[in-house]
Amino acid sequence: MALDTSPEQPAPVRQIANAISGWIDKLGAVWVEGQIAQLSKRPGLQTVFLTLRDSVADISVPVTCSRTLVDSMNPPLVEGASVLIHAKPSYYANRGTLSLQAREIRMVGLGELLAQIERRRQLLAAEGLFDLSRKRPLPFLPRTIGLVTAPRSAAERDVLDLAERRWPAVTFTVAHATMQGHRSAGEVMAALARLDDDPEVDVIVIARGGGSVEDLLPFSDEGLLRAVAAARTPVVSAIGHEPDQPLLDLVADVRAATPTDAAKLVVPDVVAETQGVESARERLRSVLASWLHREQTALTALRSRPALADPRTLVDERSAEVDALVERARRTITHTLDRAADDIGHHRARARALSPLATLERGYAVLQAADGSVVTSIEDAEAGAAVTVRVADGRVHADVTSTTRLIPQEDPDAR
Known part of the structure; x- marks a missing residue:
């Protein structure tokens, strides 16, 4: 129904916008075929905004649909796809824009094949x-x-x-x-x-x-x-x-x-393979030559060592070491024997110095009675008694004719 307006009684914008919205809401859902020109998924919104373009004329219309509908499509909906949309026209009064609210989206033509x-x-x-x-x-x-x-x-x-x-x-x-x-x-x-x-x-x-x-x-x-x-x-x-x-x-x-x-x-490629074989041969040749040179150098170094140049060198060195050890052992044993002989001579001299025979050789004699006891006092030898005098080289048999007592010397320590 048309609004009753005049220059004296104009209708406000909101009334006109609401009237347009009411008229468009009376329209039923329609099937629309077109191509997706733009697809916008804004983070945090459950509404997806599309632009549906006519495949022949330069005409487009905005489309809104739920994110669930778009995400459930297989294959995913992309820009440029040809689609068939079942939508209801809707007028947004606050901005004065017309759009289609999509309820179902189907792929058609190439899009259906791709799906x-x-x-x-x-x-x-x-x-x-x-x-x-x-x-x-x-x-x-x-x-x-x-x-x-x-x-x-x-x-x-x-x-x-x-x-x-x-x-x-x-x-x-x-x-x-x-x-x-x-x-x-x-x-x-x-x-x-x-x-x-x-x-x-x-x-x-x-x-x-x-x-x-x-x-x-x-x-x-x-x-x-x-x-x-x-x-x-x-x-x-x-x-x-x-x-x-x-x-x-x-x-x-x-x-x-x-x-x-x-x-x-x-x-x-036969050319590339031939080149590869030649390259591999060259690498093998280079590696083999390097290995032979390294081994030849090592062999030359080994042959130049004294042990291999003259094998008798080691035997001669060991023989010289053995001779030196034998000589050192001989010197050590000789020195040890000389020290032992000196020790024996010292002990012999000490033993001889302590021997009574050595005392007798210095002119002393031992007087023994007939029974063999040693006479240490004149009281043990009476006049006429037979005694034996022991000297260094034998015995002298004698008879006591008399005895004389010697005056003992005064002990200087007794003063």
């Missing part, structure tokens, strides 16, 4: 098909290389030409398959199975040139991914260009940025 691929990636990752522990190393020089690609394609030409330039003796077994469209996944799986059953094939390369997401969609097929994971032969994924990354890149043993890069990965 499907993301859900498939999460499922296979949960099963462990992308684990690094499942990756197998590539052989250094494969006997035969299996190549799955489209017939007469640029990818086939790039792989074969570069591989032959890098290693002229390389051998390929090519299995052609459709690399685009709804039949592509099945034909690639069949070609992969044929090459995997060939015992001469040591590595398999799946190669295709670049393209849109829709063109590369077969290489995210779940059946193909499981077939690659179950293959006994190492698989190299060479799909598209560097920015392209189908799920085959994650499940394959090795990812190549381009088909040309795949040829570099599976075939060594």
